[in-house]
Amino acid sequence: MFSAFGMSATTSEYEYRDINHLTAMQDRELGCFAADRTRSPYIIFLKVPAKILQAPLIPFESYFLHDQVLIIKMESRAHATANEEFAQLFNKKLEEMGGLDEKLRKLGTAHFEGHERLKRADKTYLPKRLPKGRSRQWPTLILEVGYSASRQKLTNDVQWWQSESQGDVQIILTVDINQKRREIIFEKWASTGQESIYRTVISKDTSQTSIRATNQDPLIIDFNGLFLRDPDGPIEGDILFRLDDLKKLAASIWEEQFEE
Numbered sequence: 001m002f003s004a005f006g007m008s009a010t011t012s013e014y015e016y017r018d019i020n021h022l023t024a025m026q027d028r029e030l031g032c033f034a035a036d037r038t039r040s041p042y043i044i045f046l047k048v049p050a051k052i053l054q055a056p057l058i059p060f061e062s063y064f065l066h067d068q069v070l071i072i073k074m075e076s077r078a079h080a081t082a083n084e085e086f087a088q089l090f091n092k093k094l095e096e097m098g099g100l101d102e103k104l105r106k107l108g109t110a111h112f113e114g115h116e117r118l119k120r121a122d123k124t125y126l127p128k129r130l131p132k133g134r135s136r137q138w139p140t141l142i143l144e145v146g147y148s149a150s151r152q153k154l155t156n157d158v159q160w161w162q163s164e165s166q167g168d169v170q171i172i173l174t175v176d177i178n179q180k181r182r183e184i185i186f187e188k189w190a191s192t193g194q195e196s197i198y199r200t201v202i203s204k205d206t207s208q209t210s211i212r213a214t215n216q217d218p219l220i221i222d223f224n225g226l227f228l229r230d231p232d233g234p235i236e237g238d239i240l241f242r243l244d245d246l247k248k249l250a251a252s253i254w255e256e257q258f259e260e
Helices: 019-035 050-054 077-095 152-165 223-227 243-257
Strands: 012-015 042-046 060-064 069-073 104-106 111-113 117-120 123-127 141-146 171-177 183-189 198-203 219-221 239-241
Touching: 012 019, 019 042, 050 060, 077 123, 077 141, 077 171, 077 239, 077 243, 117 152, 123 223, 141 152, 152 171, 171 219, 183 219, 183 243, 198 219, 198 243, 219 223, 239 243
Parallel strands: 012 042, 141 171
Antiparallel strands: 042 069, 060 069, 060 117, 104 123, 111 117, 123 141, 171 183, 183 198, 219 239
16 A cells, blocks of 8 residues: 555554554554654554544544545654754745744645545745735645655655645645655755756755755746745845755754764
8 A cells, every 4th residue: 555655664564453453553663763764654554433633632634535545744853954054044044034924824834635635735825915817725835854764755746745735736845854864855846847946955965064955057947936026125035045045954863864
């Protein structure tokens, strides 16, 4: 089953029995994941009734309505650092544009419902003021952080946001953290298309102090795509994550990942 979702072979699968069994298996997997960070961060539960979604403390990543498959994602410290460091830097850049951080709904890890799946991203954003006729069902910007041996899961998730939102999700950012070495892939995806429109690989050898990047250009979050309007005045404009920003973000992630 794991291969159908683009997950690595270290992903554990269980058939659902009851809530007590689910939480017990979740606790066991968390222990295994804490001991070996190269394991898959995902747990798959089969034959899970939809009513379980109402239970507290079930932080599921996805639920497939027809197949009754529940996917739980365990968050590593490196993963959490990527989420929080990105959010802080992003908010700071918006604040410097005349307080634009207050013009966005920061929806965090809220779940969004497609035709056959409930899913959450790591960070989601939506303007507080929308153009006439624009639904609030989908965010304009999402962040997906991957911490797995398989990139296919991250690619599948990008395609799901694109297809299910029918283009309403304008900007998809992915941060793919290599589990074994100091290497992180930052990518930006448009509302359509199977290839990313921006990509850089940030890496560092353990024997070196300098951080390398395969692309020197900044990662640009388009103002129009984020806010669904044109910039108003010279202070507003595209949000740029320059190379120094990405290197600092990578360094913060590695500090937690490898306990530097």
